[in-house]
Structures are given as structure tokens and as C-alpha cells.
Amino acid sequence: MSAASSPVPGLDPLRARLIERLPKAELHLHLEGSVEPELALALARKHGKPLPGDEAGAEGLRRSYVFKDFGEFVRMYLAISACLTDAEDFAAIVVDLARKLAAENVRYAEVTFTPMTHVNRGVTGDTLLAGLAEGRARARTEHGVELAWVFDIVRHRFAEGAPTLALALEGRQVGVIGLGFAGPESPQWPTAPYAPLFARARAEGLRSLPHAGELDGPGSVWSALRELGADRIGHGVQCLADPALVEHLREHQVPLEVCPTSNVGIGLYPALAAHPLPQLLAAGLHVSLASDDPPMFATSLAEEYRRCAAAFGWDAPQIAALARNSVEHSFMPAEAKVRLLAEQAAVLAELHTLAGAPPM
Numbered sequence: 058m059s060a061a062s063s064p065v066p067g068l069d070p071l072r073a074r075l076i077e078r079l080p081k082a083e084l085h086l087h088l089e090g091s092v093e094p095e096l097a098l099a100l101a102r103k104h105g106k107p108l109p110g111d112e113a114g115a116e117g118l119r120r121s122y123v124f125k126d127f128g129e130f131v132r133m134y135l136a137i138s139a140c141l142t143d144a145e146d147f148a149a150i151v152v153d154l155a156r157k158l159a160a161e162n163v164r165y166a167e168v169t170f171t172p173m174t175h176v177n178r179g180v181t182g183d184t185l186l187a188g189l190a191e192g193r194a195r196a197r198t199e200h201g202v203e204l205a206w207v208f209d210i211v212r213h214r215f216a217e218g219a220p221t222l223a224l225a226l227e228g229r230q231v232g233v234i235g236l237g238f239a240g241p242e243s244p245q246w247p248t249a250p251y252a253p254l255f256a257r258a259r260a261e262g263l264r265s266l267p268h269a270g271e272l273d274g275p276g277s278v279w280s281a282l283r284e285l286g287a288d289r290i291g292h293g294v295q296c297l298a299d300p301a302l303v304e305h306l307r308e309h310q311v312p313l314e315v316c317p318t319s320n321v322g323i324g325l326y327p328a329l330a331a332h333p334l335p336q337l338l339a340a341g342l343h344v345s346l347a348s349d350d351p352p353m354f355a356t357s358l359a360e361e362y363r364r365c366a367a368a369f370g371w372d373a374p375q376i377a378a379l380a381r382n383s384v385e386h387s388f389m390p391a392e393a394k395v396r397l398l399a400e401q402a403a404v405l406a407e408l409h410t411l412a413g414a415p416p417m
């Protein structure tokens with residue numbers, strides 16, 4: 058049994074059932090960081106590539122998925138990426154991700170993908186887009202999961218910014234909805250040089266979806282807002298150090314994609330109990346829960362809900378409110394949003410009645 062399916066202590070059956078039954082959306086999830094060890098191993102063997110810990114098989118690989126720091130995480134991430142070569146590989150990881158999402162009743166996900174990691178290894182843009190298109194179509198037909206893509210720029214590789222944007226624009230026909238910004242978040246790699254790229258992306262209808270306030274403080278979040286016109290902030294947990302920033306995020310209703318287990322996994326906080334999620338919510342910020350790189354942090358979206366509900370004492374309406382936020386903060390079509398929100402409300406009402414509580 059994987060950690061993701063272990064029972065979470067302190068979670069009663071009603072809340073566990075609600076988390077399972079709620080149709081969910083996931084807004085911060087990396088495709089290359091979602092590859093399960095078994096599939097990573099199969100792809101590595103297909104292409105004759107090594108993976109850290111692979112001599113002990115999938116279980117050995119799963120143990121190597123546990124990181125001490127961000128650098129170690131990036132090394133595994135790149136080793137797995139190196140095993141992705143042809144369109145079938147990309148389609149395979151998309152379909153496998155959709156299978157896992159469907160198993161947890163996640164109906165929609167905005168999935169981040171880093172095209173230049175693969176283009177740099179000689180994979181063509183056409184191959185990438187063909188693999189994503191096939192995977193996305195099969196996710197819909199085989200698993201009932203709707204996927205949208207965020208193509209991200211790695212911030213210390215400036216020369217890759219323009220080709221990433223070009224691929225993202227081309228990829229709109231296969232579901233690309235946003236331009237992301239990730240990599241080493243540090244003033245050493247400033248945001249400002251990317252402002253023209255993000256301005257163009259937004260003018261062309263893509264959303265600006267940068268990581269900020271994860272590895273660096275409030276200044277990084279301000280830069281993402283002012284220089285990249287961020288529509289949402291990936292992580293943003295460090296915003297609390299600046300009350301003016303918190304006020305700005307609240308006033309302008311800028312959503313934060315919060316990934317608690319990932320934050321603990323890379324050592325930002327010693328344990329979930331020390332995570333600032335309760336303070337972010339108490340400050341009136343617009344927060345959705347997300348899993349980032351689920352197998353690499355031994356988590357999943359439902360597991361984030363379970364762990365947080367147990368650690369922070371959320372009741373059923375609070376859990377449902379978080380699930381509602383993910384839908385509201387998403388860029389899914391308006392009609393789909395209305396349908397999913399109605400389904401969520403129906404599940405909450407049904408379970409509430411079963412629990413003998415007054416109707417909501």
C-alpha cells in the first residue's frame with residue numbers, strides 16, 4: 058500500500074467519505090513530477106536510461122523519491138524527464154496521470170509541463186504536442202478527466218523563454234491555457250526580463266501562472282504580480298511575512314495554489330502542523346489545495362485534503378469550501394464550472410443529511 062492510500066489518523070468516516078466523494082479540481086500539478094515509479098522504470102528500461110535507485114526496482118525507486126532538499130528533487134525530476142522520448146511516452150504518462158486522478162474523483166486538472174526540458178534533449182515540439190494531445194483525448198474518453206496545460210519557463214534559462222512561449226501559443230489547440238514560471242526562485246534570477254514574454258502571452262489569451270513565494274519571500278510574489286501579471290500564484294506561502302502583500306492578494310482576490318506536503322517535503326516547514334495554511338485562510342486569502350509532484354512527495358490531491366482536514370481540524374463545510382475554491386479559481390469553461398460546483402454542493406448536502414445535520 059502506498060502512503061497515498063494509508064488511512065490518515067484523526068479523520069472520521071464522514072469527512073473521509075466527503076473527500077472521496079467530492080468531485081475535485083487540481084490546479085498545481087507537474088506532469089513530469091507525476092510519473093509513478095513503475096511507469097518511470099518501464100520507460101527507463103525501454104530507452105536504456107538509468108534512474109537513481111533503479112537497481113532495486115520500482116520499490117527502490119520509490120525510496121529514492123524521498124528527498125532531502127530541492128536540489129535532490131530536481132535531480133530525480135530531470136532523470137525521469139530523460140526517459141521521455143517519443144509521443145507515446147508523453148501520451149502514456151498523461152493517461153496514467155488521468156487514471157490516478159479519476160480514481161480520486163478529480164475531474165479536471167491544470168497540469169504544468171516544461172517543454173524545453175525535452176526539446177533540449179532533441180525531442181521536437183511536434184512530438185510533444187502530439188503526445189499531449191493524444192494523452193488528453195484518452196484522459197477524457199477512458200477516464201472522464203478533463204486536462205488543460207500550463208507550459209512553464211525555467212527561470213534561470215532565459216534563452217528558453219521565447220521558445221517556450223512559442224510552443225505554448227501553438228499548443229493552445231491541444232489545451233494549453235497558461236504560461237508558467239518555475240525553477241530556482243531567487244533574486245539571482247530576476248523576474249523582470251521575462252515581463253515582455255508574459256505580456257505577450259496574456260495579450261494572446263494565455264494566463265500568467267508563475268511559481269512565487271515558495272523558495273523566496275514576499276519580494277518574489279510582488280515581482281510575479283507586477284512584472285508577470287500573475288493570474289494566480291503557485292505556492293505563495295511566504296506572502297505572510299508582508300502584511301501589505303497579504304492585503305493586496307486579498308483585495309485583488311489573487312488565488313494561491315498551496316501544496317502543503319510538497320512544502321514540507323522540500324524542508325520549508327518541519328511538519329504539516331507547522332504549515333501556514335491556517336494563517337493564509339484566516340487572512341482571508343483565496344487558497345486552493347494542490348499536490349505539486351504527487352508520487353515524489355508520497356501524496357495525492359485527496360491525500361492533501363485528508364491530511365489537512367485532520368491536521369487543522371476542518372469540518373465538512375470547510376473541506377467543501379476548499380474544493381469549491383479549486384473550481385472557482387480554475388480556467389475551465391464557465392458552463393463546466395457551474396456543473397461541477399452544483400455536483401459538489403449536492404454531495405455536501407447529501408452527506409450532511411446522512412450525518413443527521415440540518416439541511417444546508
Ligand SMILES: [Zn+2]
Nearest residue numbers: 087268291349
Ligand atoms: Zn510546482
